């Protein structure tokens with residue numbers, strides 16, 4: 001397995017993966033998120049590739065203050081083999097190289113599995129709430 005930054009050609013496979021593991025939502029355009037992450041200088045998407053194609057992916061970016069991780073996913077039949085941990089290590093290294101000293105992420109409250117995973121990865125639950133407002137009508 002190898003981990004590389006992905007390219008536009010990987011869009012269909014990655015969006016299918018995000019959908020397969022339940023990360024997509026009707027109000028998020030995952031394909032547009034993928035393209036935007038590749039287009040800008042402050043974000044990218046890493047993919048884990050084996051002889052079975054793309055088996056995992058993660059979006060990473062920074063806002064000038066903190067690093068952020070989104071859409072971490074490993075194909076269901078490839079989970080529990082260290083792919084998720086390897087993708088997180090790649091994302092963290094990318095952020096470190098850009099001067100970020102902290103990385104954070106959001107987990108949906110009902111995603112107990114992911115919470116256990118991040119706990120195992122050394123991520124602490126922050127004493128904050130996330131507040132959001134749509135700037136355009138919700139799709």
Ligand SMILES: CC(C)(COP(=O)(O)OP(=O)(O)OC[C@H]1O[C@@H](n2cnc3c(N)ncnc32)[C@H](O)[C@@H]1OP(=O)(O)O)[C@@H](O)C(=O)NCCC(=O)NCCS
Nearest residue numbers: 021072073074079080081082083084085113114116117120
């Ligand atoms: C979360 C996810 C990316 C983990 O990927 P993975 O490749 O299975 O994880 P790894 O094999 O790298 O596991 C790393 C460590 O976390 C632990 N871990 C993995 N899944 C776990 C779980 N469900 N509960 C508890 N620990 C877990 C592993 O035991 C391992 O610990 P170890 O180092 O002591 O062996 C994967 O389950 C997934 O794609 N889930 C669906 C999408 C999702 O919810 N993503 C998160 C969005 S916020």
